[in-house]
Amino acid sequence: MGIKQRMSGNEAVAYAMKQINPDVMPAFPITPSTELPQFVSSYIANGEMDTEFIPVESEHSAMSAAIGAEAAGARTMTATSSAGLALMWEMLYVAASNRLPIALALVNRALSGPLNINCEHSDSMGARDSGWIQIYAEDNQEAYDNFIQAYRIAEHKDVMLPIMICQDGFIISHGVSNIELLEDEAVKAFVGEYNPKHFLLNENEPMAVGPYAVSCYGMESKRAHAQAMINAGRVILDVAAEFEKISGKKYGFFEAYRLEDAEIAIVAIGSACGTTKDAVDLLRAEGKKAGLLKVRVFRPFPGKELAGALRNCRAVAILDRCESFSANGGPLAAELSAALYQAKGQAEVLKIVYGLNGRDYTVEDARQVFADLEEIAANGNRDGQEYRYIGLRE
Template structure:
């Protein structure tokens, strides 16, 4: 029987970590993820888990220590946000290229500058091509559920890649919601023990981790990373099916909300999907056929599946909580536009930038976006293909 509780997103992730009881957690505090290492270190101090907590001097050191621990054969995690992730940048690529199944609890916060501590996705989106699997949560329940599934994905022998479990800073990390927890023994049985085949402290099987790759080998190593990322597609879905059988909560690459007969869709990531769903509910009452495609998995990018899910709509608003500074939209806009083109799905698509540096995204904002798409299709209104939502004049 599930345990009903009230927790913030940071509490929920910390509790999942407690239930999994990983081997090593190096971490350095940074708002708004600080509570996660704080709570885990409390569990360690109270003897509730036997995780080795390492208080390091920086986020670069945190990921470096995580690489060393994972290479030695330990189930390893860390947590960070924003500039902390940026300071890890070099080592993110090392963790992925070394095929180390590290879990990173990433609490999304805008990157400086200007200095700001509120939510957007510029940190994780900036690291989208570092070779990490990326999974996003809409709410506290999903943050908890995603973390429990993370190691099963990362440690699969056909994958062996690190994974970022992302949630929105302050919006979910600090807000308290009702949540259903699993019993400890069920989590332990689901996650299982980590039994790596190759690791540095195995005396019977000497190996090197992170050696210099000469020209004749470096490209093949990168191709193997790409194959592992491709392999993770089916593993993500297999793990989600097992999790649904255990909990009744279903996950996939994305969630479709009133999309089956929708004429206008909004594709969005993270907590703002809840706001968009409220807008859809209001518009549905007036007879508008609108729907949401909430993206959960950004890496590997499910482009073909997204295109198929959207092929019957007249127009889609692609919502980015990050600016890529390419002069034409955000990272999600680029990826979705490419997927629609490659799959020959010919629908109108508009890229909107919203919520940067914590700017509110309201139900009214979402309704305005849907109204603009409808006017574009039915009235022939000229709509800029790249625009900001809620920008002060």
């Protein structure tokens, strides 16, 4: 049933966009996500899509126009990276708090400075508290599959939240590899029509969006938003189960790779997981009980489930492709450490920062991390340093 192809991550997500054919796309070019509005414009120019494209003059206006379009009742998407997401920041909160199920294809790239166009998760991680759902991909296949699932999650009546579908800049977005695409009809049937309950252009019922709320109302709005994020967990799993029926591909909050009996494990997000899998296989061939926990869903944060998956590990390295300048490790390390503590986990934890500004993460790097974990599993963390960098020039 699948169509076998070779595509880059950007080509794959653009193809998903074409198949879904949303009503409106405001977007502004920024490396490495620029190809997405280019591909969409080209599909439109050749009559393969009838989405209305808005060539806005900035990312702030891209998100603002997306808010207007989605509030008006149109299924809306956009795409950006790095500084583009940073410029949207204010409007990310407005989109989420107005409960507008916009889909944003994020191609992860470092924030300045130094000015750098390469992969890092600092853009989306900085936006982790803006109230958007965040789903990450290991490769082009997952980026495509995640985008196909996006609107089903975002537009679910118990959720109604915007969703960020993230892929690693260049490594995934520009790296060409094999992919299995779904038939157009299957995608259309799966995603369905968007028929919002309330919208500005409802001829039978005018509505007002974006109120000023004083302290006697504002907190309830945030609590309802928080509940929607809690609900998103169940919906993400339900949608994944349905997606499996049409694609044969299994998705959840995370992927546990050779983790069942693992004593040492790496936890990571994105393309680093593919590299880590190779290292795990090499170590397993040497008889070492190594495993990987690949985090797919970061918002909502499935802390309990992730901690549960690591329950048998003696030492765990949590990898962040992002520095949060907390002097205490990156955001995944901070949140997962807290979840492990709550779950009364016994594992020693390393909080590792890697891959900043597009620095390569190699199988050798992963093997070095596993070697450190073995040492810690056997003898404890003797130098006491939990927060470390790898891949740094001496």
